[in-house]
Amino acid sequence: MEEESAMRSTRTYRMGELFAGPGGIAVGAHKALKDPALFRRVAIKHAWANDYDADTVRTYFGAVREYDPSLRRNDVIHADVRKLDIDALSDIDGFAFGFPCNDYSLVGERKGIAGDFGPLYSYGVKVLEAKQPEWFVAENVGGIRSHEETFRQILLELEAAGPGYELTTHLYRFEEYGVPQKRHRVIIVGIRKDLGKRFRVPAPTTPERDDQVTAAEALDGIHPSAPNHEKTRHSPSVVRRLSQIQPGQNAWNADLSEDSRINVKGATLSQIYKRLKPNEPSYTITGSGGGGTSGYHWEEPRALTNRERARLQTFDDHHRFEGGTLSVKKQVGMAVPPKGAQVIFEALFKTLEGIPYDSVPAALSRGGARTRGRNRDS
Known part of the structure; x- marks a missing residue:
C-alpha cells in the first residue's frame, strides 16, 4: 500500500x-494534507496572497x-x-477569500452591500473571472444570511463567474468540528462546472456537546514564554467588576455592586466582560x-x-502574530480557525480526488433551513 501511495503523482x-x-485558511489547507488519504497525493504552493494590514501581512x-518554504516576501x-x-x-488553480464581514455582522450598523466593506466580495468575483481557478473557498459571518437579497446576489455572481461554478453553501458551527469555540460561519465552496464534481459538506466530527472541546481543555498547558501571551494589566475597578461576574455571565446579567455597573444607555452587548465557562466551548x-x-x-x-485567544481559534503556539497587542487581538479575532479550514479542505481535496468521506446535506445551497443527516459519498 505504501509503495502504491509513493508511486502516485502528486x-x-x-x-x-x-x-x-x-x-x-492557508494553515488549515496545509494541515488537511496530513490526512492519510491525501498525503503525497495533493500539495499546495502559494502563488500569492493579499491583505491591507501590514502587521497581518508579516x-x-x-x-x-x-509550510511552503518557496513563498517569497x-x-x-x-x-x-x-x-x-x-x-x-x-495564474492559480485554487482560490480562497474571507471577504470582510464588518457590514454583514449582527453586531454593528449592518450596512450590508451599502457599507464600505459590503461590496468587497466583488473582487473575489474578479479573480474568478480573470484566473478561472478549478475551485474556491469563500468565508463570511453567519449574519450575511439576514441580508437575503445581497446574499442571493453574491451567490449568483459567484456561480456565474468565468466558466461557471457549482456552489455548495453551508452554515458551519465550528464547535461541531473540533474547534473549542461557538463560531458560526457561512462557507461557500465552488468547483468549476466543467470538472463535473460537486463538494459535499463534511459531517461534523464533534456533533454532540459531550464530544466538543472545552475552553479549559483548549487553554491547558500554554508555556509562559509562548509568543503573544502577555497578560493585560487591569485597573482595580475592572478586577473588582470581573470578580463579581460568574462564568458564563457578562456585565449586564451579573449581580454587580453599584460601583461596578456600566452605566451606558442602550449598550447591552452580551460579550461585554463575559467570562468563559470552562466546561464548554468558548x-x-x-x-x-x-474595553x-x-x-x-x-x-x-x-x-x-x-x-x-489564538488557542481558542486553534492556532498552534508557534504561530507568531506580529504587531502590538491591539493589532494582534484584531488579527486573531478576524481569522478563520485553522481547524475549521482543515476539515473543509480535507473534504474539498477528497472531492477532487474522488475519495469518499462522510457528509451531511448543505443547509444553504437553496436557502433552506438547517437539516440533519449523513451520507457517504465522494
Whole structure:
C-alpha cells in the first residue's frame, strides 16, 4: 500500500488568497494534507496572497512560509484590494477569500452591500473571472444570511463567474468540528462546472456537546514564554467588576455592586466582560471592540491573553502574530480557525480526488433551513 501511495503523482495546486488574514485558511489547507488519504497525493504552493494590514501581512508570511518554504516576501502583497492589479497576478488553480464581514455582522450598523466593506466580495468575483481557478473557498459571518437579497446576489455572481461554478453553501458551527469555540460561519465552496464534481459538506466530527472541546481543555498547558501571551494589566475597578461576574455571565446579567455597573444607555452587548465557562466551548472570539471585548478567564479576574485567544481559534503556539497587542487581538479575532479550514479542505481535496468521506446535506445551497443527516459519498 505504501509503495502504491509513493508511486502516485502528486497534484500541486497553486493557491491565491484575497483578504488572507494571519493565515488561518492557508494553515488549515496545509494541515488537511496530513490526512492519510491525501498525503503525497495533493500539495499546495502559494502563488500569492493579499491583505491591507501590514502587521497581518508579516504574520501571514512568517506562518505560511513554514509550510511552503518557496513563498517569497513579495508574494504576500500589502495593498488595499481596490488598488490591486488582479490581471497582473499569476495564474492559480485554487482560490480562497474571507471577504470582510464588518457590514454583514449582527453586531454593528449592518450596512450590508451599502457599507464600505459590503461590496468587497466583488473582487473575489474578479479573480474568478480573470484566473478561472478549478475551485474556491469563500468565508463570511453567519449574519450575511439576514441580508437575503445581497446574499442571493453574491451567490449568483459567484456561480456565474468565468466558466461557471457549482456552489455548495453551508452554515458551519465550528464547535461541531473540533474547534473549542461557538463560531458560526457561512462557507461557500465552488468547483468549476466543467470538472463535473460537486463538494459535499463534511459531517461534523464533534456533533454532540459531550464530544466538543472545552475552553479549559483548549487553554491547558500554554508555556509562559509562548509568543503573544502577555497578560493585560487591569485597573482595580475592572478586577473588582470581573470578580463579581460568574462564568458564563457578562456585565449586564451579573449581580454587580453599584460601583461596578456600566452605566451606558442602550449598550447591552452580551460579550461585554463575559467570562468563559470552562466546561464548554468558548463564545465567539472577536477582533473589534474596545474595553470589555477581549474574552475573560473563568477563574482569574482578567482578560484572556492573545495566545489564549489564538488557542481558542486553534492556532498552534508557534504561530507568531506580529504587531502590538491591539493589532494582534484584531488579527486573531478576524481569522478563520485553522481547524475549521482543515476539515473543509480535507473534504474539498477528497472531492477532487474522488475519495469518499462522510457528509451531511448543505443547509444553504437553496436557502433552506438547517437539516440533519449523513451520507457517504465522494
